[in-house]
Amino acid sequence: MISRQQGHPHSRKWILPLLGSLCVVTPFAIDMYLPAFATIATEFHTTTAQISLSLSTYFVGFAMGQMLYGPLLDRYGRKRPLYVGLVAYILCSLGCAFAHDLKTLIALRFLEALGGCVAQVGAIAMVRDFFPVKESAKVFSLLFLMIGTSPLLAPTIGSTIVAGLGWRWIFGVLASMAFVILILVFTMLPEGHQPDHSVSLLPGPILSGFWKIVRNPQFLTYTLAGAFSFAGLFAFVAGSPIIFMDGYHMGTKTFGIVFAVLVMGFIGGNQLNVFLLRRFTSQQIFLSALVLQVLIGTLFFIGTQSRLLDLKATMALFFFFLSCIGLTYPNGAAIGLAPFSRDAGRASALLGFLQTGTGALISMGIGLLGVKAVIALLSSTAAAALVILLTGRAIIGQPVETDPAETAVIH
Secondary structure: OEEOOOOOHHHHHHHHHHHHHHHOHHHHHHHOOHHHHHHHHHHOOOOHHHHHHHHHHHHHHHHHHHHHHHHHHHHHOOHHHHHHHHHHHHHHHHHHHOOOOHHHHHHHHHHHHHHHHHHHHHHHHHHHHHOOHHHHHHHHHHHHHHHHHHHHHHHHHHHHHHHHOOOHHHHHHHHHHHHHHHHHHHHHOOOOOOOOOOOOOOHHHHHHHHHHHHOOHHHHHHHHHHHHHHHHHHHHHHHHHHHHHHHOOOOHHHHHHHHHHHHHHHHHHHHHHHHHOOOOOHHHHHHHHHHHHHHHHHHHHHHHHOOOOOHHHHHHHHHHHHHHHHHHHHHHHHHHHOOOOOOHHHHHHHHHHHHHHHHHHHHHHHHHHOOHHHHHHHHHHHHHHHHHHHHHHHHHOOOOOOOOOOOOEEO
């Protein structure tokens, strides 16, 4: 048994980097092939907007898979489901490399997400396994720094691979990265949660367990508010190739650079959060950042409708909008998961499902409606998040910091 507060020094030293490596599986799967959209569209004789549907189906698979792995992570411990999911992700990534039409690519991306989603939901659950509740927001910020760094590297790596080897090699690299992470998890990551065979895998008890979590007003309020806030990032990821490559006629390499610069806003927000938590509570930061996000989204929408925004103004507004998400996301996750310990796997899965499911719908809307939907969705989802938060806060009162059944050890 490993104490949550102390633990074995050798094991504890590797926990955060290993959780971070798990968290970057999906960001790389999403961002590395964005610069290849135009190339894939040309090869498959279709449009960039249609290729973005392969991104949307990844989001759908990612959302659905989390609901599958939540109970498995609680019943079988964290590591065994990780092995299964990562192997499936590796095989499907290799399949994507050999896809010869858009329908096949879309189907394989869906299956790839079903496997790969276990990495992030498992990592988020293990934050509750290895760290006290009061440290959760800081730990999430550090993990999201690693997640946020991925878009700095992934599009650049992807554009280099496309230029030198072709877009299919992107998926070969994704498979290779996942294989390395799988070996590291097997050899170096301690088990954070003893298998709990009282957790049923029958549909009735699973749904009942999820319903119990949803009925917690703190979880529901901060998860939904965080999901609608975070949807702005999905809108940016799905819409940026259309805005910058189609609208502003950027080349592959230029887009990769611009994408990386804008994601610095998200990273900056995450790191600012670490410092703000020394003086303010997660609740204060979440509310303030969300209000600012709504104001920026409204300004963005008005400027777009009035045709007053040039490239520089568009980039500036995206940057500050993403900075707000960098503040809302870790605090919303920490507050939403705080009431749960024994059910951390299912709670983190449900959190991920609601956030990713919302994002999947947003990205599908962009794929079907095009560039005009991007800015409208940015502003409307932020406003919805603020309404949910203000309504829920009136019901919750003071959020609890921990599960009443919290135990002080990690098996």
